[in-house]
Amino acid sequence: MAGKPVLHYFKGRGRMECIRWLLAAAGVEFEEKFLDSPEDLEKLAKDGSLMFQQVPMVEIDGMRLVQTRAILNYIATKYNLYGKDAKERALIDMYTEGILDLTEIMLQVVISPPDQREAKISLLKDKTKNRYLPAYEKVLKSHGQDYLVGNRLTRVDIHLLEVLLYVEELDSSLLAPFPLLKALKSRISSLPNVKKFLQPGSQRNPPVNAKQIEEARKIFKF
């Protein structure tokens, strides 16, 4: 198990950011090799390093793992952030998948053609406010505990914090009707590893800008 995990992706949030968050929250130092050009991606693919010629890819414990969920699941298990049994894992998975669905909608807004963007943002806000945030507020209300599952920190608290920060970037008024979510956001942000990751100079990435989207289009050809 020598050596830090090595993350292969371009220098932006995209589909790697949730992995960066989880490693950071687990207190795991990691290295990054950034894809700066289409040639970088082609080289990795030609090397046979990418099972489906796609990134994210993470080198960890002798494996070259691709597929975001496979990577997240492995990290969560390794650092004991995946609940204590199958039933807790089921809840964690169910909640995580909802968060990933919401994150996917956000990603689609980022890469959408300018003429479709307004409609997509509208849909995103609607789903955030009426489907996703109420679902998680309800979970917290149902047990009154400080964490979503099992009364202790698991991966899904980290995933949720991450997406709540994106919701806030989109429109901070969206969080207003959800006091328990706001409290969780505060609490998880204060955990030492998370607090450190939130500070300037960490490996956390800022919101994507137009230039980065263009670079990503070239590298990933979309």
Added chain:
Amino acid sequence: MAGKPVLHYWNARGRMECIRWLLAAAGVEFEEKFIEAPADMEKLIKDGSLMFQQVPMVEIDGMKLVQTRAILNYIATKYDLYGKDAKERALIDMYTEGIVDLTEMIIQLVVCPPDQIEAKISLVKEKTKNRYLPAFEKVLKSHGQDYLVGNRLTRVDIHLLEVLLYVEELDSSLLDSFPLLKALKSRISSLPNVKKFLQPGSQRKPPPDAKKIQEARKLFNIK
């Protein structure tokens, strides 16, 4: 743990079929409550049974689980089809996610506007032949074993068989250049629980027909 799992979905493959396959392969009997009209869906939502107002939903062991992957993960763990340790699980997850990506492309054909469908079919065939099938053939070649992971049956062998059958439905010539995949397809199909599921009269669902596609569009509000 009394009672069989109950599956809530409409009477079609969609996002529930992989769950039906896994339960069947594990030898688990299950019941189905079919959503036949928008009102059925609304009732489930009003009951608070659907965390994100979506199906698939499976009632199992006192839980009302939604989200396909959450359901599959729970079933795979419960019936010991998820590998023996974290590293095997990582491989299973990586391979499963690739299969899910391919399956998703195939599912999307069902709700694709008619003017785009030929281009989409082309894309699916290209990705199947050049990205996905070679990746899994390579895995089998690398270890020469009868199963994808850990030299015994796991969930991903079932997921792979399922998608190979869909590939075959799309274009049977796509499998021609992949002898190890064809052999696995044959082998897994012969396992008793799987063989039974493949026979007429099982809960396996047929390919969607034009009528089902119309229903899907209505149910999911697709124009």
